[in-house]
Amino acid sequence: MTVRNPLSGCGVSRREMLRIGASGVGLGLYGGLGPVPFVLAQASRASAAATSGRILVVFEWFGGNDGLNTIVPYGDPLYYKHRPTIGLKEADLLKIDAQFGWHKSMRGMKRMYDEGKVAIVQGVGYDQPSFSHFTSMSFMHTAAPNSGNEYGWIGRTASAMDPAGARDNMIVNISDSQTLAVKAQKHVPLVFIDPMRFQRALFSQEKSVVDALAAQAPVGDAHRYVLDVTKSAALASEVVRAAWGQYQRTANPDLRLLDLDKVAALIEADFPTRLYYVPLRGSLFDTHVNQASPHDRQLEYCSDAIAGFFQEMQRIGRTDDVVMYVYSEFGRRVPENTSLGTDHGTAQVNFVIGNAVKGGLYGKTPSLSNLVLGDNLESTVDFRQVYATMIDGWLGADAAHVLGQKFETLKLFRA
């Protein structure tokens, strides 16, 4: 099958066109694509610097992933004592060492681990943890446990990287509605879930008018917000769809990437985005009841998606530029409950993945004998230490400024 490039006739490459769009030139307020080629040279020069940076992809596993059944401490007899029914058998695990093994569904990530590209961080949590999904995740989103912040940690990181807010599309959020983590003071995150719906449907006679539906002085905060989003929508919709349209024609159709495929598409199109935030949809991680089947499936989907995503980065030639960070809002209680599941808990397992990562186990493994707060794991690593590691160690921004205080980072990146 031949691939038809819609721009092949005018001597503009797709990559160049996307850069133009991404830097906001040539687009009407409502997303009608203006005349492109004559502004080309100037626009692609302007955005070249912005696309050279390192990229962080955050993959959020909402629902409270059961870390003990993800990285399984099979060498500790207490594990089986706490989980006589739902404990995973040694023979089923993908072993790391004499102590730990990966859940059997996670072959994709295990392979990357064996290649030295996955850091496993155990015992991640915070003091006085909340057992509410929503509260705990809002703490994770704002990096403000038992407190709050108007802006999210990714939004604040964008501010630290680009204090003037001058760069468009610094943050992409693959979601139905904006995740609190990306809320930013100056940057308007690009939020979408279905690239093909991301387009104003207009009849030809309407096209010349939409741009004249001018912006105006806002009557209040809600109005100001809708006006801002209108502008961001106009800047982004055309370029996102162009990137997606091209991507689907080149990707390996057997790869199931969950929503990471949209990230891969934008990275391939040289989007200027440095921060991607992808909350998992339809999460099965909240495993109160009959945990095994949903947990097996969910881990397999996620692990395959992550491995597939990095295969795509390999194909595109961007593996050295991309790091992925995986977290949940909390782990689960150590003893199983009476419904063959587990209830909301405390410390969780995080993953940091990429070529730049020094693979291995990080953090102090929480003890299974010294349980706290009603049968829970004691957290040994503050989650903001991992954030600081991403912000400072990978993105090169000032983590203490973003997080409001200095946190000891983990030495999990290659020098």
Add this chain to the structure above:
Amino acid sequence: MANRAGWSPGPAAWKDDLTPIAAAEWNDDRAAHLLMHAGFGGTPAEIDALATAGLDAAVHSLVHYERIPNPRMQPFVESGLWDPTLKGFPESRPEATDRAEREGASMGIAAKPSGNRPVQPVSDRFFYWLRATMLETRRLGYWWANRMLQTTHPVEQKMALLWHGHFATHENKVRDYRKMVQQIDLFERGATGNLRDLAIKVAQNPAMLYFLDAQYNVKGAPNENFAREVMELFTMGVGNYTEQDVRECARAFTGWYFDDLAFKVDPQKHDGGAKTFLGRTGSFDGVEVLKIIFAQPVTADYLAGKIYRFLVRDELSPELQRKLGHVLREHDYEVKPLLTAIFSSKDFYSQASYGGHIKGPVEHLVTMLKQLGADAVPGVPDFNQGTIAMGQHLLNPPSVAGWAGGKAWITPGLLIARGNVARDVLVPDMTGFRDWNFNAGTDNVLGQRLREGLDVGAATAVNDPSNLSAFDMSALERDERFNTRISGYVGWQQAARKLIPTPRRAAQIDLSAIVFDSGAKTAAEAVDCLLWRLLRVPAAPATRDALVAFLTKELGTDTVDRAKTYMEDALRLTAHLIMSTPEYQLA
């Protein structure tokens, strides 16, 4: 039109002031503001009636609606998809097929005694019900949307929609549209009644009991799911109770369960022992625990704030929230006095409340239809697909926390979707439309292959059956107990054969008559007529000028009388452009 008051937000100083506005401060613009926030907006005639009635009578007629005849409200007509063998429907496909392997039958269907795929009919049955309840729930969404559009009690429907998002339960997990019918009924009846009574009824509602795992909450092994959410999301908000309170609360609710559509208590499974909950000790049950929760002042503040944010505006000062909570407490959690206070107040008509609310997608679409004078929710475009595209799937809120609302309703993608849905309503694509209820998606290919005579193995092959991979070849030879891919397809077919089709008629709209009857003589007056009818935040002068130029060009004349026989299409495009503005998203 000439006599209409202009846009009339009250002074900024009215913000947070709950004293009523004076009778002389009432006008038709404020009546339009009231009807938009209290209900789903209305036609100029409905607005004029409220304006003429005066503030007190207008608010009273909206809030005390019980005696107003409501002739178009009819019970939901079921397709007949359910039968009693589906009672106790298995939680998962493995549970369904394991039950058949163990007991020889499951969900009223026996396994075959011999042959390949002996458990296939049971697996098919499982998927039949998943598809059936999903499809019937789409019809239920239609039925409810029509109630919102056709009711003479708009406050009742608006509040029912609030409670659906507040006591959020999604059919996706409940998997029984009948329980969702019960729930809508509960939210309508309790829409503006006593909140304590409503919370107790919700706690005993089968959909909620299932949704928050009540069946697993038993003496000696409490499941905290419901106990936590009832305090965190339904009544008090986080930070007003301890983990100990959650555990004690869960004990109080032990033994509560449902038998099909009936609430039951199993005394054997109820923990009747002493509990210490929010500082009180006693052998409380669930009802007593809820009464203790409603004795906490914070509960009134929390719920009053929720009602206010849903109806009026996103931003709410702690001071105003306390005042509203006070009104609710003073009236023992009766909702009507609180609504009357809000709708009469200076705060409600202050500048901050004008355009401070982003319409939710269901509210937005129903309002749009009312403004356009549509008599029924159209079949094209599909109502559910339209609101899903805008971020709200009725009867399927994303989690127990409901929809975030406010600014979360607007992202670049969702904003664009709003304009596109408006276009589909105004200019429906009748010949391009495909009914998603009769479209099995990726399973269509499978059905096509079976009808072409391929066997199950080849039909379910991942690749093209004429060019099978080694993986598919090995699958062909596999002896299996059942094939779930086939079941997905067969289940959809079986459900669709019984399903009552949704009528696919377009919205009956006559913008020409609306404009002509308004007395508009020029294109500019026609645009003003539409702007007044559609917008609650005025458009910029430049926007109006652009629309006038557009309409004049499309009509080929500036004169409405000259264009009256052919102006419908151009008026609809003008309405679409208005609905694509940022201002149209606000109320």
